[in-house]
Amino acid sequence: MVDSSLPLSSSAASSPGEESEDTSAWFPYLYDTHCHIVDDAPEHYARVSELRTSRLCLMSAKPEDWSLVALLARAHPSKVRPAFGVHPWYADQVHTATTTVSGDDDAKPAAGEMTGGTDEPPQPLWWIQTLRMQLQAFPDAVVGEIGNRLDRAAKDPKTGQIYDAAQQMRAFTAQWSLAAELGRPVSIHCVRRHGAFVDHLLECARMPDHRWPPSVVMHAYTGSADTAHRLLALERTLARRSPALQPVPRFYFSLSSAIHGGRGSARTTAWVSAVPEDRLLLETDIHRVQDIDAYMVDACRMAAQLNGSGVPAAVIAQRTWQNALAALAEP
Numbered sequence: 001m002v003d004s005s006l007p008l009s010s011s012a013a014s015s016p017g018e019e020s021e022d023t024s025a026w027f028p029y030l031y032d033t034h035c036h037i038v039d040d041a042p043e044h045y046a047r048v049s050e051l052r053t054s055r056l057c058l059m060s061a062k063p064e065d066w067s068l069v070a071l072l073a074r075a076h077p078s079k080v081r082p083a084f085g086v087h088p089w090y091a092d093q094v095h096t097a098t099t100t101v102s103g104d105d106d107a108k109p110a111a112g113e114m115t116g117g118t119d120e121p122p123q124p125l126w127w128i129q130t131l132r133m134q135l136q137a138f139p140d141a142v143v144g145e146i147g148n149r150l151d152r153a154a155k156d157p158k159t160g161q162i163y164d165a166a167q168q169m170r171a172f173t174a175q176w177s178l179a180a181e182l183g184r185p186v187s188i189h190c191v192r193r194h195g196a197f198v199d200h201l202l203e204c205a206r207m208p209d210h211r212w213p214p215s216v217v218m219h220a221y222t223g224s225a226d227t228a229h230r231l232l233a234l235e236r237t238l239a240r241r242s243p244a245l246q247p248v249p250r251f252y253f254s255l256s257s258a259i260h261g262g263r264g265s266a267r268t269t270a271w272v273s274a275v276p277e278d279r280l281l282l283e284t285d286i287h288r289v290q291d292i293d294a295y296m297v298d299a300c301r302m303a304a305q306l307n308g309s310g311v312p313a314a315v316i317a318q319r320t321w322q323n324a325l326a327a328l329a330e331p
């Protein structure tokens with residue numbers, strides 16, 4: 001989630017030639033696979049119908065968002081794809097335990113972080129049944145945004161407390177399992193913990209009865225090209241086990257000009273050019289409705305630049321559209 005009131009930082013403000021580029025043909029193919037427009041002022045919601053971007057996958061961050069996401073999905077069924085879930089930043093709101101900050105919490109996983117292990121008796125996830133009902137009410141809904149304690153931002157800005165890692169892991173695992181059970185795609189928040197995330201999935205893969213969501217979108221992916229390859233290798237490994245395992249998850253990697261910024265770092269360039277062309281997605285991750293179109297154009301242009309293969313942005317738009325339809329299981 002980022003503040004789009006800041007100026008566009010990316011390639012959109014580059015050369016005069018690019019400024020005059022006709023982007024109108026892109027919009028029918030632009031699919032924002034991850035945004036947070038429920039956080040915009042409600043009086044701006046009506047602007048959704050004016051957006052030129054064709055589709056939005058609208059994330060929830062916390063249970064209070066669910067009714068608003070449902071409202072927007074019902075009001076704009078051809079435009080808005082709903083996603084329901086609990087973001088790790090808000091996992092403390094759905095549990096009670098927190099842990100006081102101590103030193104560099106990015107240095108290594110806390111005890112039980114990736115395993116969900118804790119010595120304390122587990123607390124009931126009071127909200128998971130509500131989430132189930134919400135997903136069942138919207139058969140096309142995605143599970144998102146979910147993740148586990150994966151960056152420094154996962155702390156209460158007022159108290160300086162980080163949210164309990166084990167509780168976040170329980171919230172993540174419950175939502176992952178629900179997505180698998182209901183056959184829903186998941187949108188994953190992961191920052192500076194990609195290696196640990198892959199390790200966790202490899203642990204899951206060792207359990208023969210583990211159930212997988214049909215697709216896993218690594219939203220605003222900031223991992224390395226190597227980690228992307230590890231996820232795709234896991235997918236191939238699971239596919240070789242089929243038909244015993246159904247479904248095999250497909251991994252997708254999403255680019256956001258708001259998150260990746262400018263022309264992108266060397267790391268971003270590396271993964272954008274490394275992932276297969278059928279696994280790249282575009283997104284905004286912003287909350288201001290009025291900024292969605294500009295950020296989507298920016299993301300598309302940025303993807304074309306970072307791709308490095310000379311594929312025009314118009315073609316990137318069409319490819320990422322098809323990818324989004326596949327990733328989010330659009331009919």
Ligand SMILES: [Zn+2]
Pocket residue numbers: 001034035036059145219285
């Ligand atoms: Zn987000």
